[in-house]
Amino acid sequence: MKVTVTVMLKDGVLDPQGKAIGHALAGLGFAGIGEVRAGKVIELDLAETDPTRARAAAETMARKLLANTVIERFDIAVGGA
C-alpha cells in the first residue's frame, strides 16, 4: 500500500529555502508571488494492506524519523497513485 508523507516547516518557522525559491522566481520575471514554502515528500511502499494500520505505521515513522516535529508538521495520505 502506497503512503505519502508530506513534511513542511510549521507556519512561523523561517523557511530560507522557500524564500530563495521566491527570490529566484521573481528574478526570472514572475510577478505576483507571495509566500513560498518548501518541504519534502516521502512516498513509502508498505507491505501493510489495511489503510488504518498503514496510516498509523506511517505516522510512527514520521514522528521517529521523517519529520522533526519541533519545527515541522506532516500530513499523511494513504493510497492513490
Place this chain on the structure above:
Amino acid sequence: MKVTVTVMLKDGVLDPQGKAIGHALAGLGFAGIGEVRAGKVIELDLAETDPTRARAAAETMARKLLANTVIERFDIAVGGA
C-alpha cells in the same frame, strides 16, 4: 491562490535519498517497507485568482526553475489548504 508543486524523481531514476530513508527505517525496526522515494513540495501563494491561469503559471515556474524535467516529474495542485 495557493498552488502546490510536487517534484519527484522520475521512475527509473536512482533515488539515493529515498534508499537512505528506507534503510534508516529498517534500522529502526520497521518491517514491510518496499520502495521509498523522496521528493520535494513547493507551496506558492500566487496573486492570480483564476485557477487555470494559476496552474499555467505554476507549470511554467516548474519547468523553468522548480523541477529538472530531465530526471524529475512534477504535479500541480491548485487551491486547497
